[in-house]
Amino acid sequence: SPSADFAPDWSGAYGGLVVGDLWAQPRTSLGGATTTFDANGGAVGILTGRNFMFGQWMVGYEGAAMATNAVGSGPQPGIASSTYRNYLEADLRLRGGYAFGRFLPYVAAGGDWGRSEQSDQATGSFRGRVYSDSITVGAGVEYALTDRWAARVEYLADFPVGSSSTELDAMDLKQSRFAQM
Numbered sequence: 001s002p003s004a005d006f007a008p009d010w011s012g013a014y015g016g017l018v019v020g021d022l023w024a025q026p027r028t029s030l031g032g033a034t035t036t037f038d039a040n041g042g043a044v045g046i047l048t049g050r051n052f053m054f055g056q057w058m059v060g061y062e063g064a065a066m067a068t069n070a071v072g073s074g075p076q077p078g079i080a081s082s083t084y085r086n087y088l089e090a091d092l093r094l095r096g097g098y099a100f101g102r103f104l105p106y107v108a109a110g111g112d113w114g115r116s117e118q119s120d121q122a123t124g125s126f127r128g129r130v131y132s133d134s135i136t137v138g139a140g141v142e143y144a145l146t147d148r149w150a151a152r153v154e155y156l157a158d159f160p161v162g163s164s165s166t167e168l169d170a171m172d173l174k175q176s177r178f179a180q181m
Contacts, residue, residue, distance in 0.1 A: 008144035010099050011053040018045045022070040024086045024179040026116070026132075029163075030077035030171060037074025039084050043067070043181060049095070056099050058106065063092045068114075070179075073121070078171055081121045086179070088115040091136055091156075104142040104150075112136040112158045114177065118166050125169045132177040134158035156181045 024039045049062025070086040090113045097106030114132040119125060140154025160176035167173070 006144070006147075007099075007101060008147055008150075009053070010051050010058055010104055010142075010144075013048070013050045014150075015046065015048040018043065018047050018064055018066055020044075020181050022066075022068045022086060022089065022179060022181050024070045024072070024084075024114075024116075024132075024177050026072075026084050026175055026177045027160075028076040028166065028173050028175045030173050033077035035075050035077055037072050037084070039070040039072030039086060041068060041070040041086070043070075043089060045089070051095075053099070058095070058097045058099055058104060060095045061093065062095060062108075063090070065090045076166070076168065076173055078173075079120050079122075079168060082168065083119050083121060084116055085118070086114055086116045086132075086177075089113070089179075089181075093136060102144040104144075105139070106142070107137075107139045108154075108156070109135070109137045112156075112179075114158070114179065116177070118168060120168050123169055127166050127168055130166050130175065131164045132158075132175070132179075133161045134177070134179065135161055138181075 045066030047064035051060035093110030112134040117128040138156035142152040158179040
């Protein structure tokens with residue numbers, strides 16, 4: 001077991017597993033009408049990245065790919081009840097932080113790419129691969145369990161960039177999505 005004053009070397013390449021929860025809020029518009037509802041569910045995936053140390057300061061980059069199952073139902077303009085399922089998330093982020101002892105708090109920012117599928121429960125109209133591109137920002141803290149293993153807790157928020165069309169029931173419904181992980 002490392003001593004209490006153990007100071008890990010945070011530099012270099014790393015990889016790991018991601019387990020968390022995704023909360024999404026699709027916002028759908030048609031003309032002047034707009035609706036929102038919530039979707040929530042688990043996320044699991046992998047991440048990889050690289051840190052560079054400058055004294056105690058860390059800068060780096062990382063990417064993650066996750067299978068998600070954030071599901072929700074609600075109205076969309078012209079549709080009384082639709083089902084939404086966010087099934088994929090991927091991101092690429094820059095990170096910066098300051099290491100002290102076993103702790104590495106950091107901030108992160110980059111891009112996030114999500115994919116969902118949606119259906120009109122009354123007509124059965126279905127659309128898969130609806131994209132939601134976002135700017136992601138967040139913060140977290142890593143804790144070195146040993147010189148080779150670390151655990152982290154982090155919060156990310158995804159802010160939409162543009163919108164996509166769900167094309168349910170042959171309508172050009174424009175949709176964007178705010179999400180948190």
